[in-house]
Structures are given as C-alpha cells and as structure tokens.
Amino acid sequence: MKIIEQRLPQDYDKSFIVFQERGQFFPYQWHYHPEYELVLVTQSTGRRMVGDHIGYFDKGDLVFMGPCLPHVWVNDARYMNGRAGQIANAIVIQFKPDFLGDKFLLIPEMERVRYLLGLSSRGLHIHGNARDKIALLMGQMLEMNGIQRLATLFSIFDTLVRTSDYEMLSSPGYIQHTRLDYSNRIDRVTEHIMRNFDREITLKEIASVAGMAVATFCIFFKEHYRMTFVEYINTIRIGYACKLLAESSLNIMEVAYRSGFNNLGNFNKRFRSVKRMTPTEYRKQIEVTPKTAAAL
Template sequence: MAKIISFQIPKSQSEFVRYQEDRGRHFYDKLHQHPQLQLTVIREGAGQFLSGDYLGRFQAGDVFFLGENAPHVFRSDPEYFATERELKSTGDTVFFDFQAFGKALGELEELESLRKFGDFAGLCFQVLGEGKRQVVEIFDRFPKSSGLGRFQLALELLAILDQAGEELQPLNRPALIRGLSERDGKRMDQVMQFVFEESARAITLQEVADRANLGKEAFCRFFKLHTRKTFTQYLQQVRISQAKKLLLESDLGVAEIAFQVGFENLSYFNRSFKSLTGLSPLAWRKSERTGA
C-alpha cells in the first residue's frame, strides 16, 4: 500500500481512466489523497466518510465524487474489522487523470466543459437523484469495457456530473487549504484513527495532541486549520455520527446510546444531536426509519 496521503493510483502515465473494484472486509482506512479525480459507488458496507471539514456516514448505494487532491477516507464501521464477522465492504471506483490530456485540455474546444472540474480541487460531493441512477447504470457496464468504449463511458460519467446541478451536493467547504503535506497528512490520520478508536470514552486534549506530536496550543491551531472545527466540536460530531448508526440499527434507548458513544450527560447529547440534525434523537430515528 502506498504511503499515507501521497497515495498513488496504479496506472500508466498515459492513461486517462482507471476502473478499480475494491473487495474485502473493510475499505482502505488511511487518510489519503491523489491528483486523479475520483467517482465511487458503494456496493456493500457502511461507515464514516471524512473529507476536509466533512464527516458523515456512507452506506450501500451511495455515490461520491472527489476533486483532485481531496484528502479523504472511507472508514468502515468497527464490526467490519472483526475477523469473526463475515461482513463485506465492496465498492467500484473510476479515477480520471486530466493530466493525460496534456495541453489539449486547454486548447481543444471539445474539452472545454472539462476545465470546470479543475475548480473542484480539494472538494467532495455526493451524487443524488437521477444523476446517481445514471452513474450506477454506467458503472454496471464498466467491467466488460475496454479501450475506446471505456473512454466513452468515462466521458459519459463526466457529462452526467457536469449537468447534475443540485444533484451534485457539496459536502465540504472550498476555502480550506487544498491538499495536505505528507507530514500533516500523517498527523491527521493518526489523530482520526485515535478519535474513532477511543471516542466512546473521555479524551483529553493532551492525549490527542501527543498523537500529533504537538503541544496543545499548536495542535489546536493545526486541527482548526484543517477541519474548521475545534477538537471538541469534531469529537462531538464523531459521537453523533456513531449515535445515528445505533439509532438506525438497534432498538436501544436514547440514554443508553448517548452513554455508549461517549456522552456523559443525556441532556447535552440531546442538545448536541438537535443542533447538528435539527431533530431530537427519537424524531430522527422515526424519520429515517419511515422515510418521512
């Protein structure tokens, strides 16, 4: 596996499109980035998707599009790492390498509409609605494609994204620094791994700063720069995301869920949940289960 952050797609230098199938118990769990644009269809599995200041859940059927050098990780839920469980995480991805076009991207009129994708550097999106259905339909044709046929499918995908409008939902915010140095990327990955493994208990700022090999004040500046959140806000968001999973997949009471994900105070959990979702935990559970 390539180094954290400077992740390299296995492809030739002259290849515009690369199709990849990921099959295993869990997805690659290190924060990474690459110059290729990425379009991913989640076939099986569930977990947390992180990119920049965005943290949310992914599940089977979701479609995500990432601009060049967008730091990201699809972190499968803990049960997918348990060897005694026979769970699967599968996904299909198409990588687009615009550098393969060379000067042609800026000179050929037929490629003019592709230039807008350069503005997506560092950004991630979720593809919704009819656009998602069209993307999945084309992905189903990729395994048997090759050569010019595969190139044509890739252009069809980009045309769908170009015309998606509001069905291309932005997830993170554009003003963050685009891309991370390898050193900062390793720090962020170590912090995120620690947070996801330990979020159910009380975590001190000193503990997490030590993981990043920084003093507390330096860590706070570093973390806020790359996530637009304080560490406390980010930890709260991680716990709420994990609470959503339990609300959907179990019949545990709200109080038990709150304590299980790391909240020591039920009223604080309820306030935090509503501030992030607009609903109380019970109302959110009902809405998600009934589709109302």
C-alpha cells in the same frame, strides 16, 4: 493524524484506472493522491472523511474528489469483523489531470468539465437521478475495455455537468488553491482571503481589493459566495483549523491562533457552529483507528 500519499498501479495500455474493491475496502489511513477519484459504494456502511468533512456512507454513496484532497473511508464494525453477512464492495475510477494530454481540457467543448473539476477540489457528494445513472455506468465499465470504456467515462462527465444533484463536502478553507473559473475580480478577492485569512481582514481592505465601495462589495459578495464576508472567512478559518487538528499535534489554543482567531472562546463557538462539535471532539473523531472502530 499522519497523511500519506497513495498511488495505485495502472495498466500500461490504459489511460485511467477502473477497479473494484472487495472486503475491507479503502486503506484505513488518511491519504491523498494526485488523481481525480470517483468512488461508488455498492455494499457497506460506515464513516467517510473528505477534507474537513465527516459524514456517513451507505450502499449507493457516490463521491467525486479532486487531486490531493485527503480522505478515508472506514467500514462499520460489522463489516470489519464479518458479522454483516455481506462483503464490503466499491467501484473506483481514478484519472490524472492530464490523462488525455496537457491541452485536451483546454478545448472549448470541455469548459463545463473544467468547471466541474474545479468544484471537485472540495469533494462532491452526488445524489438523485445523477447518482443512479452514474452508478449504472460505473458497473458496466468493469466489463469494458478500450474506446468503449473511455466513451463511458465521457458519459459520466456529461451527466455530472448537467446536474445540480450534488453538495460540496469540504470547506473552502481546507484547500490551498481555488480553481473555479470566476471573473478576475472574484479571483482577486478569493486569492486575497486565502493568503490572509490568518489575520484580521477589514471590510474596507477587501472591498478595496475588489475595487468597490464597502456597501456595494457586501451585496456583491453575498450574491457570489451565498454568505456574508464574515461568515465566509470564518468558514475558511475553521476549515484550516480542521487541517491543523488532523495533521499536527498543536494544542487547541495554538490551532485557534494560527487559524486567525485571537480569542479561544470565539474559536470554540465558531467551530461548534460550523462543525457541530468542539475542536477536541473533532480531533478525537479523526483519530479513530480500525482497531477502535471494530470495537464500537
């Protein structure tokens, strides 16, 4: 599936964008942009794709995404053909990484915000009380201007950094760079995995990168990544495979090989375990067009 880079117009006297989408909101095109984006669905149901994640949205759905993370929202057929009895509606906030200047995020008070922005590179689905509070603030922002609107955006940041009511959507293998502020040791391990996941990485090799014995490394890895090294690297490989399935016409065997799997049967097994569908089914899912969706 072809990915396009999308840009939205911004008022010259505003540092970030807040707007409301009505009707068949969101382009039915797999796309990305250099801005962070917070999307609140206020009316509609359908299917959303964020990176290699495929999920479903309903009224109140709230997702926060980092720059250049491919995504698309597709309304259910009843909203596309006018049979829903209501118009699809969403509120969207977009801001560039340097919208407050290239040094503002480096001040000590923004440390937790920097961490949050790093997490958003995989897409965050926000729920619970945090979602309710942010939804109220986003609705109010539509009628605001100037400093009031900026202050409300900071209130949203404050709510996000104080909550654990979210889940990361896209797998770590789908993104090209990790921005989480871990220790140097974890940075080295993560960078080594990201650079070499398409070949065999032994436990001895990766433990050496971390400067640990194999047994110690296994305990360390499980504590920090919440899964074993083998589970993690398979998740990354599947994430990269999803990227290839979405963005290229490579056959399944070639996708498996380029993702670090030397055995097609093992690739299919691992893919189904992570994505709950086969690679072929995944490719068919992401190739659904507005025309075919309307016919469902």
